[in-house]
Amino acid sequence: MPELPEVEIVCQALKPVLEKSSFLKIQLNRPNLRYPFPSNLEQELVNHPITIVHRRAKYILINFSHGLTLIWHLGMSGRVIIEDLDAPSLKSGPHDHVIFMTSHNHKVTYRDPRRFGFLRLIATHQLNTLAPFSTLGPDSFGDSQLNASLFHERLQYHNIPIKRALLDQKIIAGIGNIYASEALWQAKLSPLRLTNSLTLAETGLLLKKIQDVLERAIAAGGSTLRDHVHPNGDIGYFQHFFKVYNHKDKICSRCHLFPIIKIIQGTRSTYYCNHCQK
Ligand SMILES: [Zn+2]
Structure with missing residues (x-):
């Protein structure tokens, strides 16, 4: 299972690719992973600027300028593959379940053979009132309040x-x-x-x-x-x-x-x- 360092590394890799960019297309290659995908995912997110990509515990959080946050959990075996759309693309594999095309010419693929990962969409202001975020302790890495x-x-x-x-x-x-x-x-x-x-x-x-x-x-x-x-x-x-x-x-x-x-x-x-x- 990806632990915090792996999630932090994925988050750091996504930051420069996604911040100030937006999704042009979100391709879902199946209806669900651990949970069904949000039914209106593409409609809710496409063309809305991404403001911040950050991490809380083992969750990647992608905030959008219109007040929504995409919660992304890598489950047991999730990988994120970032490719330049201008570069020769690798062929999608059977475990490539979600493909995001960005306005800055990147293709971000979520590959998850065991399908324990998930995507959830919520209003950013509700994040800290929802489980598990409402009960999470201080973050073990990068939380300045924790002494x-x-x-x-x-x-x-x-x-x-x-x-x-x-x-x-x-x-x-x-x-x-x-x-x-x-x-x-x-x-x-x-x-x-x-x-x-x-x-x-x-x-x-x-x-x-x-x-x-x-x-x-x-x-x-x-x-x-x-x-x-x-x-x-x-x-x-x-x-x-x-x-x-x-x-x-x-x-x-x-x-x-x-x-x-x-x-x-x-x-x-x-x-x-x-x-x-x-
Ligand atoms: Zn010893």
Whole structure:
């Protein structure tokens, strides 16, 4: 599943292509993905200027000047392919479900073999009143309001293992399973520690490590577990930097003493070093 870094990378790639542009045509090659497409999608959006392309948690949000926002979720296997209309075009494949033609001469294709992605159209002013946006916690990356004391305060309300809290989008938004394990290893915190046992200093360090690990992943082009590929078709390589994720039984690269262990928390795999994470 694309995690926050991949979604951020897609968002950064779409920004210069879509902002100040508009859609000339929206071609839907099937009636639905995870949900039916908005029935009036093309009629509502074509020829209206796009003002801002941004991200909230793992959602790409495209705002239009006439007060509508297109919510785009990449699901489990979504890819975005950006092509110049003047360049020789690749042939559309069987999983190319949505094709946007822009006024700035781009073709933006949404390819999603597993079809868990979706598009939704809403009034921009309603965004924060609708689920899931109404209940999302502060964004783990790029939210200037989020600091150590706010994060600490939010964690103190709960008495659950910190790893589970990191995945709870209502506490902090945008952290997926991979980066939760990586950030906890970086911060030397056990995934089993209860949220309300964390000191302010530990919380501050954890927040810094979360942001570091996401920032490095974005800089490295995002990880490409399963079948995610970048907008330009390149494959990212951040997984080579993973210290614990999928490293079961490998010796911890920090203490060089103990193997990384894998446990299941909730339904999700957690990887950690029982020696250096306390
Ligand atoms: Zn270790």
